Amino acid sequence: MTHRSFARRRALGLLAALASVTAVPAWAQSPAGATVRLVVGYAAGGPVDTAARQFAPLLGRELGSTVIVDNRPGAAGLLGAEMVSKSPADGSTLYFGASPTLTISPHVLKTMTLDPAKDLTPVAPVLSYANALVINKELPVKSLQELIAYAKANPAKVFYGSAGMGASNHLSGELFARQSGTQLTHVPYKGNAPAMADVIGGQLTMMFDIVSTARNYQQSGRVRVLAVTSRGRNPSMPEVPTMREAGLPGYEVIGWYGVFGPAGMAAGPVKQLNAAVNRALADEGLRKQWAEQGYEPWAGDAAKLAAQQRSDFEMWRGVTAGMKFE
Numbered sequence: 001m002t003h004r005s006f007a008r009r010r011a012l013g014l015l016a017a018l019a020s021v022t023a024v025p026a027w028a029q030s031p032a033g034a035t036v037r038l039v040v041g042y043a044a045g046g047p048v049d050t051a052a053r054q055f056a057p058l059l060g061r062e063l064g065s066t067v068i069v070d071n072r073p074g075a076a077g078l079l080g081a082e083m084v085s086k087s088p089a090d091g092s093t094l095y096f097g098a099s100p101t102l103t104i105s106p107h108v109l110k111t112m113t114l115d116p117a118k119d120l121t122p123v124a125p126v127l128s129y130a131n132a133l134v135i136n137k138e139l140p141v142k143s144l145q146e147l148i149a150y151a152k153a154n155p156a157k158v159f160y161g162s163a164g165m166g167a168s169n170h171l172s173g174e175l176f177a178r179q180s181g182t183q184l185t186h187v188p189y190k191g192n193a194p195a196m197a198d199v200i201g202g203q204l205t206m207m208f209d210i211v212s213t214a215r216n217y218q219q220s221g222r223v224r225v226l227a228v229t230s231r232g233r234n235p236s237m238p239e240v241p242t243m244r245e246a247g248l249p250g251y252e253v254i255g256w257y258g259v260f261g262p263a264g265m266a267a268g269p270v271k272q273l274n275a276a277v278n279r280a281l282a283d284e285g286l287r288k289q290w291a292e293q294g295y296e297p298w299a300g301d302a303a304k305l306a307a308q309q310r311s312d313f314e315m316w317r318g319v320t321a322g323m324k325f326e
Contacts, residue, residue, distance in 0.1 A: 041077030077101030130230035161195030212294030
């Protein structure tokens with residue numbers, strides 16, 4: 001081998017080594033001092049923020065880094081997503097995304113500055129959750145089929161509440177009405193809590209609410225739960241049938257949280273982050289904590305998260321046809 005050929009090969013080797021270093025995320029280059037920002041698009045204290053704060057220390061443990069939760073509320077979670085989309089694609093800034101932001105908002109908001117399918121990179125699924133169909137306990141029905149019969153006998157007199165126009169429990173009600181052939185009147189609130197208060201008080205007939213909250217109200221005897229919206233029964237309410245079991249075979253609505261990065265993340269960092277997320281989700285303490293909240297850890301690869309995002313996006317496209325909100 002000539003001196004010139006040796007020098008050329010050595011130079012190419014150095015370039016390849018440098019390229020491999022630049023492809024490694026910041027937290028992997030210097031884990032002792034690295035910090036990862038986990039951006040939440042909602043205010044502190046809400047369910048998305050709470051889950052992120054329970055998850056962040058375990059993710060940090062698996063990465064050998066410090067993971068801090070950074071709240072960027074606004075525009076139904078989109079402000080946080082947009083901030084992440086403009087961050088360096090090195091794994092140092094991640095988005096703890098909730099499914100409504102990524103699969104419902106693009107259909108119902110009049111102004112969208114972000115395309116979740118193009119501007120973010122799916123990294124890992126984190127958890128899934130179901131809603132429960134809750135009714136006023138004085139309503140003379142005790143099953144989903146009886147509720148459907150009651151609604152058909154009392155058209156336009158069944159009122160259901162939600163956390164607001166375009167919220168997942170608003171659209172869950174729309175889907176229920178379409179599949180059951182009933183006419184329901186939607187009443188939007190600024191959050192689930194005031195809507196639940198009016199279900200308890202009798203001003204509303206029903207609502208869909210997250211399983212953990214619904215379970216607490218059911219156990220205290222203030223509401224009746226007829227069904228859960230997931231494909232299988234929820235471990236925290238095993239006695240409650242699914243909507244499919246109760247008489248609507250095509251009905252399934254789940255919510256989920258997942259980790260996303262900016263668009264253009266390389267496959268290597270995505271794979272490393274995904275492995276760290278899945279190791280964190282195996283923590284027994286976290287699994288127990290989430291089970292008590294009605295959550296189910298949702299492990300898997302980036303492709304699994306991307307597929308669920310696409311599937312839900314298409315489902316909500318049909319349900320939201322003609323709906324646009326500010």
